[in-house]
Amino acid sequence: xxxxxxxxxxxxxxxxxxxxxxxxxxxxxxxxxxxxxxxxxxxxxxxxxxxxxxxxxxxxxxxxxxxxxxxxxxxxxxxxxxxxxxxxxxxxxxxxxxxxxxxxxxxxxxxxxxxxxxxxxxxxxxxxxxxxxxxxxxxxxxxxxxxxxxxxxxxxxxxxxxxxxxxxxxxxxxxxxxxxxxxxxxxxxxxxxxxxxxxxxxxxxxxxxxxxxxxxxxxxxxxxxxxxxxxxxxxxxxxxxxxxxxxxxxxxxxxxxxxxxxxxxxxxxxxxxxxxxxxxxxxxxxxxxxxxxxxxxxxxxxxxxxxxxxxxxxxxxxxxxxxxxxxxxxxxxxxxxxxxxxxxxxxxxxxxxxxxxxxxxxxxxxxxxxxxxxxxxxxxxxxxxxxxxxxxxxxxxxxxxxxxxxxxxxxxxxxxxxxxxxxxxxxxxxxxxxxxxxxxxxxxxxxxxxxxxxxxxxxxxxxxxxxxxxxxxxxxxxxxxxxxxxxxxxxxxxxxxxxxxxxxxxxxxxxxx
Amino acid sequence: xxxxxxxxxxxxxxxxxxxxxxxxxxxxxxxxxxxxxxxxxxxxxxxxxxxxxxxxxxxxxxxxxxxxxxxxxxxxxxxxxxxxxxxxxxxxxxxxxxxxxxxxxxxxxxxxxxxxxxxxxxxxxxxxxxxxxxxxxxxxxxxxxxxxxxxxxxxxxxxxxxxxxxxxxxxxxxxxxxxxxxxxxxxxxxxxxxxxxxxxxxxxxxxxxxxxxxxxxxxxxxxxxxxxxxxxxxxxxxxxxxxxxxxxxxxxxxxxxxxxxxxxxxxxxxxxxxxxxxxxxxxxxxxxxxxxxxxxxxxxxxxxxxxxxxxxxxxxxxxxxxxxxxxxxxxxxxxxxxxxxxxxxxxxxxxxxxxxxxxxxxxxxxxxxxxxxxxxxxxxxxxxxxxxx
Numbered sequence: 038x039x040x041x042x043x044x045x046x047x048x049x050x051x052x053x054x055x056x057x058x059x060x061x062x063x064x065x066x067x068x069x070x071x072x073x074x075x076x077x078x079x080x081x082x083x084x085x086x087x088x089x090x091x092x093x094x095x096x097x098x099x100x101x102x103x104x105x106x107x108x109x110x111x112x113x114x115x116x117x118x119x120x121x122x123x124x125x126x127x128x129x130x131x132x133x134x135x136x137x138x139x140x141x142x143x144x145x146x147x148x149x150x151x152x153x154x155x156x157x158x159x160x161x162x163x164x165x166x167x168x169x170x171x172x173x174x175x176x177x178x179x180x181x182x183x184x185x186x187x188x189x190x191x192x193x194x195x196x197x198x199x200x201x202x203x204x205x206x207x208x209x210x211x212x213x214x215x216x217x218x219x220x221x222x223x224x225x226x227x228x229x230x231x232x233x234x235x236x237x238x239x240x241x242x243x244x245x246x247x248x249x250x251x252x253x254x255x256x257x258x259x260x261x262x263x264x265x266x267x268x269x270x271x272x273x274x275x276x277x278x279x280x281x282x283x284x285x286x287x288x289x290x291x292x293x294x295x296x297x298x299x300x301x302x303x304x305x306x307x308x309x310x311x312x313x314x315x316x317x318x319x320x321x322x323x324x325x326x327x328x329x330x331x332x333x334x335x336x337x338x339x340x341x342x343x344x345x346x347x348x349x350x351x352x353x354x355x356x357x358x359x360x361x362x363x364x365x366x367x368x369x370x371x372x373x374x375x376x377x378x379x380x381x382x383x384x385x386x387x388x389x390x391x392x393x394x395x396x397x398x399x400x401x402x403x404x405x406x407x408x409x410x411x412x413x414x415x416x417x418x419x420x421x422x423x424x425x426x427x428x429x430x431x432x433x434x435x436x437x438x439x440x441x442x443x444x445x446x447x448x449x450x451x452x453x454x455x456x457x458x459x460x461x462x463x464x465x466x467x468x469x470x471x472x473x474x475x476x477x478x479x480x481x482x483x484x485x486x487x488x489x490x491x492x493x494x495x496x497x498x499x500x501x502x503x504x505x506x507x508x509x510x511x512x513x514x515x516x517x518x519x520x521x522x523x524x525x526x527x528x529x530x531x532x533x534x535x536x537x538x539x540x541x542x543x544x545x546x547x548x549x550x
Numbered sequence: 551x552x553x554x555x556x557x558x559x560x561x562x563x564x565x566x567x568x569x570x571x572x573x574x575x576x577x578x579x580x581x582x583x584x585x586x587x588x589x590x591x592x593x594x595x596x597x598x599x600x601x602x603x604x605x606x607x608x609x610x611x612x613x614x615x616x617x618x619x620x621x622x623x624x625x626x627x628x629x630x631x632x633x634x635x636x637x638x639x640x641x642x643x644x645x646x647x648x649x650x651x652x653x654x655x656x657x658x659x660x661x662x663x664x665x666x667x668x669x670x671x672x673x674x675x676x677x678x679x680x681x682x683x684x685x686x687x688x689x690x691x692x693x694x695x696x697x698x699x700x701x702x703x704x705x706x707x708x709x710x711x712x713x714x715x716x717x718x719x720x721x722x723x724x725x726x727x728x729x730x731x732x733x734x735x736x737x738x739x740x741x742x743x744x745x746x747x748x749x750x751x752x753x754x755x756x757x758x759x760x761x762x763x764x765x766x767x768x769x770x771x772x773x774x775x776x777x778x779x780x781x782x783x784x785x786x787x788x789x790x791x792x793x794x795x796x797x798x799x800x801x802x803x804x805x806x807x808x809x810x811x812x813x814x815x816x817x818x819x820x821x822x823x824x825x826x827x828x829x830x831x832x833x834x835x836x837x838x839x840x841x842x843x844x845x846x847x848x849x850x851x852x853x854x855x856x857x858x859x860x861x862x863x864x865x866x867x868x869x870x871x872x873x874x875x876x877x878x879x880x881x882x883x884x885x886x887x888x889x890x891x892x893x894x895x896x897x898x899x900x901x902x903x904x905x906x907x908x909x910x911x912x913x914x915x916x917x918x919x920x921x922x923x924x925x926x927x928x929x930x931x932x933x934x935x936x937x938x939x
Contacts, residue, residue, distance in 0.1 A: 352825055375827040384825065392825055393820035397885050406815060407826040409808045415806045424754055440755065460826065 041230050042067040043088075043121075043201060048099035050087055051310070057083045058097070059256045065201070065249075068221060070233045072247035072264075074240070075278055076479035077450050078478060080256040081236050083205055089123045090116040097295045103201075117493040120200030124190050126209060130178045137161035137174035140193040144363055164192040166516060168222060190223070202226070203234045208242060209221060209477070212336040220246045236476070238269040252277035286480070287512035288488050292495040295515065296327035298365070299499040300382070300468045305359035307347040317343040317354055319523040325468065325499040330490060332514030332531070332537060333503045342387060345470045349384035350377035363468075383466035385457055387473035387503070389450075393457045396446035400438060401427040403445050403456050407464040430459035451482025458489060470501045475509065487513060502543030507536055521546045557589070563931060564891065568898045575905030576914050583901075586782035587720070593780075594712070594855060595790040596900035598624075598848045603878075603892050604800040605844030606871040609837045611804075613820065613884035615671040616872055617838065619660075619678025620845045624864030627653065627849040632699035632859035633689055635707060642707040650846050657842025665834035677827065679868070687861040691760070701853060707915035709860040711792070711854030714785040724729040724781040731777020735770035742766040754911055789851050794848065801889040817884025873899055877927045896928070 043065040050058040058080050065071045071083050088101060090110030101108045103119060110116045113123075130139045137158045146160065147153030161174035161241055168188045172181060178189070185209060194202055204223075208216035209337050216239075223233055223246055237243060243250055244267060252259040252274065253422070262269060274285070318340050320534040325331045335341045340507040341417045346353035348361065362404035363367050363380055370376045386393040394403055404414060412422040427441035434455040438448060447454055454474065461469060471490070475483045490513060494500050504510050505516050516532050519527035519542045527542035559566065576583040600619055609615045623933040644682070660811050663669045701707060709869050716726040742762055749756035757765070780786055804810040815823040816833045822832045848867070851857060878895025880887025902923055906916045 132893075349825075373827075373829070374825050375829065378827045386822075386825065392821035393818065395815050395885070396820055397818045398814065401813070402815070406811075406823070409811060413808045416809060418806060418808055418811060420806075421748075421752060421754070442755065464827075 039066040039068060041065070042100040042104060044090065044100075045084070046100045046102065048084065048087055048097055048101075050083055050097040051272075057256055058087070061099075061253070061256070061258050063258060064236060064261070065232060067232055068227065069136070070235060070246055072243045072250045073234060073236045073253060074238075074250060074274060075253035076481065077477070079253045079278075081253050082255070083204060083256075085123055085205065085234070087115055089121060089203070105172040116316070117197050120198055121131060121203070122194040122197050122199040122201070123203040124205065124207060128183075128186050128190060128210075130186055130189065132179035133177065135177055136165065136174050136177050136181075136189050136192075139178055139189060140174070141229070142193075144197060148337040160196065161192070164195045165189070167195060168192045169218070184211050184218070187211060187215070187219060188222070191219075192250065199231070201232045201234070203236075205236045206238065207235065208237065208239060208338075210299065212338070215334075216242065223312065231347065236389050238429060238479075240274050243274060244269045244271065250274060254278060254280060274318055275480055286463055286484065287509070288484065288491055290330075290491050293328070293515070294495075294497070295329045296497065298324050299327045299363070300325050302348060303360050304342070305347070305363075306357040307354040307359075308357055310354050316357070318347060319524055321359075321520075321523075321525050323518055323525060323528075325501055327467075327499055328494050328497050329515050330494050330502060330513055331498045332502060332510035332517040333520055334510045334517055335503075335505065335508065335520030336543070337505060339520045341520050342472055343523075345384055345472055345501070345503060345519070348377070349382055349470065350374040352377075352384070358512060362447055376462055378466070381465070381467040383407070383461040383464055383469045384468065385461050385471045385474060387476060389457050391455050394445050394453060394460075396444070398445065400431065400441040400443055400445055400448075400459075404430055404441070404459045404463055407460050426461075426463060430463060434459055434489060447549050449478075449482075451478040451485075454478055454482065454486060455489075458486070462493070466498070468499045468501070470503070473505065474502065474504045475504075475506070475531040507539065510539075511536070519543060564877065564894045564898065564927070567927065567930070568894055568901065571898060571905070572901050575901065575908070579905065579908045583905055585777045588904060588908070589779035590775065590783040590787060592897075592900055592904055593790050593793070594787050595904065596896060597787075597855075597866060599851050599874050599896045599900065600793045600893065601796045601844060601851065602848045602871040603874040603896055604796050604889065605841040606832045606868075607800070607875050607880055607887055607889065607892050608813060609671070609841055610872075610880050610882070611817045611884055611887060611889075612834055612837050613817045614882050615664075615834075615884070616868070617675045617841045617845075618672060618868050619682060620685065620841065620848070620871065621864040622679050622682035622868055623653075623656070623842070624849045624852055625859075625861060626682040626689070627644035627846060628859040628863050629686040629689040629699065629861075631849065631853055632701050633693055635704045636699050636701050637693055642704055642710075646707070646850060649849060651844070653846035653849075654839070654843045657839035660842060661835035661838040664838050665831040671838070683861070686859075686863075689830070690859060690861055698858050700858045702857045708854050708857065710788060711850050713788045714859075715788060715791070717785050720783060720784050720916055722784075724785045727781040727786050728777055730786060731774055731781070732920045734777070735773045738767045738769050739775065742769075779810055789855070792847065792851060793832040796844070797889060797893060805888055807938050809833075809836070814885055817881075817886075819885075870899065873924055877924060879931060881900075895927075899924075 041064055045063040048058050048061040050260070061080070061083070061084055073084070075081050087097050090113050093111045094109035103121070108119065131142070140161045141157050145152045146156045158174050159467040165172065165174055168191050170185060170188050170192070172185065178186060207219055211219065220242055223235070226233065235247065244264060247264050250262040250264055250269065252262070254277070262273070262277070305318055305321040306316055307318035308318050321344055323419065333341050343353055346358055350370050352374050361370065368380060370380065390396060401423055405423050409418065412419050412426060424441065431438065431441055436452050436455045436459070438452060445453060448456065474490070475486050478486070490500055490502065502510070502513060511531065511534055514531045517529055517531055517538055517539070518525050521543045524546070526546035527539070529538070572583065582588060606617060609617055630652065631649050634640040635642055636650060660674060663674045664671050685816050690699060693699060699712070716724060717726040742765065746756050746762045804813070812823070812828050812833050815828060816830050820830055852863060856863065874896035875887065875892050876882060877898055878887070878891035878893065880892060902920060906919065911919070
């Protein structure tokens with residue numbers, strides 16, 4: 038048996054009122070890739086913050102034994118000194134600085150007050166090569182894509198002489214190709230003897246890369262599953278995560294009654310708002326019927342969000358050409374979301390924190406926002422009515438909160454997503470465009486969101502669901518459009534669609550520019 | 551849902567600080583601070599802060615935006631008003647309307663620049679800050695050898711903005727003033743009682759009965775105290791009516807109306823507001839048009855109180871308004887803040903100003919103390935909120 042590099046023993050961490058971690062145990066062998074899985078809020082990140090010294094020694098109970106000795110980390114610097122380096126989910130790079138400057142931020146080469154830039158860049162280039170990047174370290178961060186930025190983060194960690202590398206959701210913002218490259222890079226590091234802990238929601242990645250899987254649920258470690266042969270069944274992991282057998286990850290559609298065409302676009306071409314020579318949506322034609330769920334599958338950057346937002350009152354880009362028909366009638370929307378809302382179109386954003394919700398306001402305020410006029414008279418808001426509406430949607434969508442006066446910023450991702458949906462359902466649209474409706478939320482909440490989508494369709498609404506998760510698109514849609522490089526490159530009935538022929542449609546169309 | 555005592559304290563830290571500071575000055579001035587005359591002074595001296603800060607609050611709600619030009623605009627509009635009334639002998643009503651018209655035109659231009667051309671507000675108003683001081687001084691120096699135009703003789707103007715309602719002599723008990731105070735106190739209690747009864751009937755969250763009664767009793771007591779003191783000081787200053795109208799109007803707008811709600815959501819997350827169908831540009835436009843109108847009202851009040859226009863009028867008014875908002879808990883990043891909080895903040899600053907004058911503290915040191923108090927108030931507020939999380 039290999040040597041145990043890290044052992045976390047009986048870790049208990051309490052926040053005022055909540056026990057975030059309760060007697061957690063974790064053993065990581067030297068040279069293995071250890072996956073940490075669990076629903077949102079299960080305590081994975083808290084555990085890693087304890088390990089890296091963000092929550093210093095003394096604020097938690099239990100022992101951290103690393104490389105044979107008990108450690109008492111007071112700051113991140115202490116743990117990094119021992120070679121424990123954590124790469125956080127959100128990239129922490131300064132866009133206006135070079136790759137090299139970023140890599141040695143807070144870890145500068147040279148003397149106390151004088152930075153030795155020559156050494157910095159030579160060393161940076163060395164580490165960039167190790168992660169397979171051919172860029173010079175003098176290139177600015179903002180000039181490289183997200184996938185490469187993630188690699189720079191890893192190079193930065195290597196530059197700190199990492200022995201134990203912790204990656205928190207490293208692929209959450211990467212497309213499949215970049216994700217695969219990153220996972221292969223991890224396997225390469227493993228061969229060289231590096232130990233890694235990966236936190237991820239993507240279970241296919243877990244079974245591909247991890248040697249052992251520890252499941253965390255409600256602040257406790259439930260089990261550690263062996264995955265030496267990399268053949269574990271995803272349902273086996275999910276069972277541990279949610280504590281029960283999930284027989285079906287997607288609810289059955291009932292009452293499927295597909296009616297007339299509700300909304301249709303043809304010849305839809307949209308310019309990039311800043312670079313007019315680039316068409317972010319190119320000659321797209323599509324339609325959606327009443328009671329139908331239409332999936333739009335495509336990789337990130339395929340133009341899906343741009344298409345959706347341009348339909349939604351041209352809230353993105355400039356419309357060059359194209360016709361929008363609602364109920365068979367041609368409609369010219371003004372360049373304003375208000376006009377789209379008045380025509381019963383709703384766009385539920387993929388970025389709920391960035392441009393979906395007002396985090397500093399209550400559930401109540403967020404719920405009523407898109408249709409405030411319906412509960413107001415002469416500009417005066419009927420606050421009783423507003424409260425009732427918010428309560429109604431809280432019950433309908435099973436949002437978990439003590440009260441609708443709760444600030445949205447205090448809710449978990451899944452509940453925030455429900456508030457966002459509530460806002461748009463209250464706007465009483467006929468066409469709902471849902472952009473990545475289940476991004477970053479846990480299995481249980483996903484199931485509930487799927488049920489809501491099915492209910493909407495059963496009520497005769499048209500739902501367009503944009504997603505980069507293939508199983509979700511396959512299971513939820515009646516019909517699927519495939520988008521790549523600003524164009525629709527395929528359309529198929531869900532009954533005929535498979536993972537293979539969808540990927541084939543994308544590959545056949547080429548990767549564009 | 552019942553609130554714990556510590557929660558109530560936390561939500562009202564500034565109110566408590568205000569009471570403590572007031573008590574401190576009352577003791578140090580051996581009661582002078584508590585005299586009818588100084589009650590009256592506190593209101594008339596600080597009327598401009600309450601009015602101006604109401605508009606500043608609306609600007610700050612949209613995302614921590616401020617207006618640096620309002621102080622200089624007070625100088626310029628005041629100079630014009632005095633010129634029209636005292637030199638051109640324009641009827642006061644006409645002059646007042648012309649001032650309003652100029653304010654509205656300027657507000658439209660400023661609003662357009664900020665909302666549609668997207669010039670950052672502090673830069674757009676920095677231009678006004680410089681230009682209006684120059685214009686105002688120019689109007690004064692080219693029409694008066696002393697650089698100041700007196701409006702002492704325009705009595706109807708002075709009466710409307712700086713007079714007393716039902717004027718009586720100092721020390722005599724002014725009955726109309728008392729009656730108004732009693733009516734206001736009863737109204738406040740009635741409003742609180744009916745609003746709670748309504749909430750309870752419909753099964754919503756409401757304050758406990760005791761808390762509501764205590765709150766109402768306290769508010770009524772303060773109103774009665776102010777009314778009693780003002781009754782002894784010669785009656786209700788008309789400027790208090792203007793302040794009350796402005797403050798009540800903006801309380802209503804911010805708390806009850808859709809447009810008020812839009813100010814909060816634009817400041818909370820502008821992109822989310824836009825995608826929810828809020829016309830974010832129109833909100834920015836209204837914020838700055840509104841600020842100009844509020845500045846006009848301020849100018850009337852200030853011109854009538856000083857009874858003359860001069861080139862230093864309105865100096866640092868913008869900073870006073872911003873301070874009142876910030877001390878009153880208005881977020882410097884936008885999206886949060888209440889008129890009631892601003893009123894407490896403005897009163898606190900007014901009390902400190904008056905108290906220091908009564909103690910005859912050196913003017914330079916007054917500035918130092920005000921700066922420190924401002925910083926301490928905000929730090930205290932942030933720390934107490936942090937601990938409650």
